[in-house]
Amino acid sequence: MTSNSEIAHHLYELARLATLAEGSSNAFRVRAYETAARSVDGASEPVSEMTEAELTALRGVGKSTASKIRELVETGSIARLEELRAQFPPGFVSLTRVPGVGPKTAVRLRDELGIKDVDDLRAAIERHDLRDLPGMGEKTEDNIRAAIELLGVGGKENRTPIIEAIRVARDVCEAIERVPGVESAEPMGSLRRFRDTIGDIDIIAVSTGDPEAVMRRFVELPIVRDIVGYGARKSAIVGAMGIQIDLRVVEPVQFGSAAVYFTGSKAHNIRLRQMALDRGWTLNEYALSEIGTGRVVASQTEADVYAALGLPWIPPEIREDDGEIEAALAGELPIFASERDLKGDLHVHTDLSGDGHVPLGEMIEALAARGYRYAAITDHGENLTINGAPREQLMSQRKAIARLRPRFPDLTILHGCELNIGRDGSIDYDAEFLAGFDFGVASVHSHFGLSIDEQTARVISAMRNPAVNVIGHLTGRRIGKRPGIDLNLDAVLEVAADTGCAIEINCHLDRLDAPSEVLRRAMEHGGVVFAISTDSHRVSELANTANGIRLARRGWIDRSRVVNTWPRKRFLNWVAKKRSAA
DNA sequence: GCCGTTTTCGGCCCGACTGTTTTCAGTCG
Numbered sequence: 001m002t003s004n005s006e007i008a009h010h011l012y013e014l015a016r017l018a019t020l021a022e023g024s025s026n027a028f029r030v031r032a033y034e035t036a037a038r039s040v041d042g043a044s045e046p047v048s049e050m051t052e053a054e055l056t057a058l059r060g061v062g063k064s065t066a067s068k069i070r071e072l073v074e075t076g077s078i079a080r081l082e083e084l085r086a087q088f089p090p091g092f093v094s095l096t097r098v099p100g101v102g103p104k105t106a107v108r109l110r111d112e113l114g115i116k117d118v119d120d121l122r123a124a125i126e127r128h129d130l131r132d133l134p135g136m137g138e139k140t141e142d143n144i145r146a147a148i149e150l151l152g153v154g155g156k157e158n159r160t161p162i163i164e165a166i167r168v169a170r171d172v173c174e175a176i177e178r179v180p181g182v183e184s185a186e187p188m189g190s191l192r193r194f195r196d197t198i199g200d201i202d203i204i205a206v207s208t209g210d211p212e213a214v215m216r217r218f219v220e221l222p223i224v225r226d227i228v229g230y231g232a233r234k235s236a237i238v239g240a241m242g243i244q245i246d247l248r249v250v251e252p253v254q255f256g257s258a259a260v261y262f263t264g265s266k267a268h269n270i271r272l273r274q275m276a277l278d279r280g281w282t283l284n285e286y287a288l289s290e291i292g293t294g295r296v297v298a299s300q301t302e303a304d305v306y307a308a309l310g311l312p313w314i315p316p317e318i319r320e321d322d323g324e325i326e327a328a329l330a331g332e333l334p335i336f337a338s339e340r341d342l343k344g345d346l347h348v349h350t351d352l353s354g355d356g357h358v359p360l361g362e363m364i365e366a367l368a369a370r371g372y373r374y375a376a377i378t379d380h381g382e383n384l385t386i387n388g389a390p391r392e393q394l395m396s397q398r399k400a401i402a403r404l405r406p407r408f409p410d411l412t413i414l415h416g417c418e419l420n421i422g423r424d425g426s427i428d429y430d431a432e433f434l435a436g437f438d439f440g441v442a443s444v445h446s447h448f449g450l451s452i453d454e455q456t457a458r459v460i461s462a463m464r465n466p467a468v469n470v471i472g473h474l475t476g477r478r479i480g481k482r483p484g485i486d487l488n489l490d491a492v493l494e495v496a497a498d499t500g501c502a503i504e505i506n507c508h509l510d511r512l513d514a515p516s517e518v519l520r521r522a523m524e525h526g527g528v529v530f531a532i533s534t535d536s537h538r539v540s541e542l543a544n545t546a547n548g549i550r551l552a553r554r555g556w557i558d559r560s561r562v563v564n565t566w567p568r569k570r571f572l573n574w575v576a577k578k579r580s581a582a
Numbered sequence: 583g584c585c586g587t588t589t590t591c592g593g594c595c596c597g598a599c600t601g602t603t604t605t606c607a608g609t610c611g
Contacts, residue, residue, distance in 0.1 A: 029584095033583075059584095064584085065584085134602095135601085200611085202611080229598080229600075234598050236599090261611095273595040277594095283595080284595085
C-alpha cells in the first residue's frame with residue numbers, strides 16, 4: 001500500500017519540478033500541486049484506497065491530480081513526474097537551492113551558459129561568465145558566490161533544530177528590545193508555530209520610534225556575519241551557524257495583522273486572504289482592510305483579525321492549513337491544555353540517575369512549589385548501564401520518599417522508575433520488584449537500528465507490561481542529531497488505546513517526542529491518552545512544560561485526553577487500573 | 583491545476599528588497 005505521506009511526497013516533488021517548468025513557485029499549477037499534497041498528507045483515510053471520485057472530493061484535488069494519484073498507486077510512478085525528472089535532473093534542481101538563484105535564473109544559467117549543476121556554477125563564477133548575461137551584473141555574480149561560500153550548497157534548505165534557533169532568537173529579541181522606542185520584539189514564523197526545525201528566524205519588533213534606528217542596531221549586532229537585506233521596514237542578516245534572521249518593524253496598531261502575516265504558515269495565510277477577498281477585503285501585514293476605500297477592518301490584535309474573518313483565534317502551532325480553518329469554522333477546534341491545567345509531572349529524575357543533578361528533597365520541593373497535586377519520581381532503571389540505579393538505591397529512595405511525604409500534604413509523590421525497553425521488549429527488574437513501584441515510564445534508549453517490525457513489537461510488549469503507565473519519548477529521536485525509531489504507528493496506537501498506556505509528550509526541546517505528526521495521528525485513535533512530562537534532570541527544566549503544552553497544541557491534543565490535567569483521584573484511578581491489569 | 587450562490591471561464595494572496603534597469607523582473611517569505 002502506498003501511504004498518504006508517500007503520495008504527498010510525490011505531489012510535492014511534482015510541485016517543485018513544476019516550479020522550474022513554470023518559472024515561478026507562485027504559478028497556479030505549482031500551488032495546485034502543493035494544495036493537493038497537503039490535502040493528501042492530512043487525509044485521515046488511506047488515499048491509496050480511494051476511487052477517483054473519492055479523491056476529487058478532497059480539497060484541492062481535481063480530475064488531473066486524482067488520475068495522477070491513481071496512476072501512482074497502480075503503476076508505482078507518474079508519467080508526468082518522470083518527464084519532469086528527465087527534464088530537470090537532481091544536479092540541476094540543486095542549483096535552485098543556492099540562495100539568490102530562483103527558477104528563472106536556474107533555467108537561464110542552463111540555457112545560456114550550459115550550467116548543469118552547482119560545480120558548473122562555481123566554475124562559471126570564477127570565469128566571471130554570469131556578469132555578462134543581460135539583466136545580471138557584477139553584483140549579482142558576487143552575491144551568488146558569497147551565498148555559496150557562506151551558506152553552502154544546501155543554502156535555502158538548511159534547517160536549524162528548534163533548540164538552537166530559540167536561543168538565537170531570544171538573544172536577538174533581547175538586544176532589539178533595548179533600542180529606544182521598541183515596545184517588544186518577538187519571534188514569529190516557524191519558530192512561533194513550534195516546528196521541530198527552523199529555516200530562518202522571523203522577528204517582529206513593535207516600535208513607536210524611528211524604525212531605521214532599530215534596523216541599524218540589528219545589522220550591527222555581534223552575531224551578524226552578513227547583511228542579506230537592509231531596508232526601513234525589513235532587513236535580513238545571516239548570523240552565527242548560518243541561520244538567517246529576518247526583522248520587520250511595525251507600529252503598535254499593526255501588530256495583529258503583522259503577527260498573523262509573519263507567523264504563517266504561507267498556506268494558512270493564503271486561506272485567510274481568500275476569506276478576506278470573499279468579503280471584499282484584503283489582508284496584508286499592515287491591516288485587514290476594505291478594497292477600494294482602504295478602511296481598516298482590523299489590525300491591532302490577531303484575535304481582531306480572525307474575528308473579522310468569522311474565526312476564533314487560532315493558535316500559531318496549528319496554522320498549517322491542515323484542517324484548522326475548517327475545524328475553526330465548524331467550532332470543532334480541540335480545547336487545548338494550558339500550563340495551569342497541569343496537575344503533575346510524571347517524568348522527573350534526581351541525582352540518583354547518573355545524568356541527574358538534583359537531590360530528591362530539592363526536586364520534590366520544586367515540584368510542590370509549582371503547585372502540583374501529584375508527581376512521579378522516575379530515575380533510570382538498572383539496565384541503563386551508565387545512568388541506571390541499582391535495586392538497593394531505589395529501595396532507599398522509596399524510604400526517603402516515604403519520610404518526605406508528611407512535609408508535602410498537598411502533593412501525592414509516586415515512587416516510579418524510568419524503565420528501559422530492551423531489544424526484545426522486556427524491561428528492567430522482575431515482576432515482583434516492579435510491583436513495588438507506584439508508577440512506571442518505559443522508554444527506548446538503545447537498539448535504534450532494529451527493523452520496523454522489531455521496534456513495533458518491543459514497544460507494544462512494554463505497553464502491555466502492567467508496570468508501565470507511560471511510554472517515554474516514543475521515537476527516541478534527538479532533533480537534528482538522531483532520527484527516531486521506525487514504528488508501525490497504527491499497531492502501537494491500537495495497543496495504547498487498548499491498554500490505557502499513555503503516550504508521553506516529552507517537553508525537552510531536543511526531543512519533542514512523540515513528534516506532532518505522531519500525536520495528531522494518535523488523537524485519531526479514540527481512547528489513546530497522553531502525559532505531558534518534562535523528563536527533568538534539573539530544577540530549571542520543570543518549566544519546560546511550556547514546550548510540552550505547545551507540542552500538544554501542534555499535535556491537536558485535546559485537554560481531556562491529557563492524564564496529568566486530570567484531578568488527583570481520577571489520575572490515581574487511571575494509574576492503578578493499568579497496574580492491576582493482568 | 584482547481585474551482586463555482588460571480589458555476590465550465592476567468593479568475594486564482596501580498597508586499598519588501600535588490601540589481602539592473604529608466605519602469606521592472608526576480609527572489610524571498
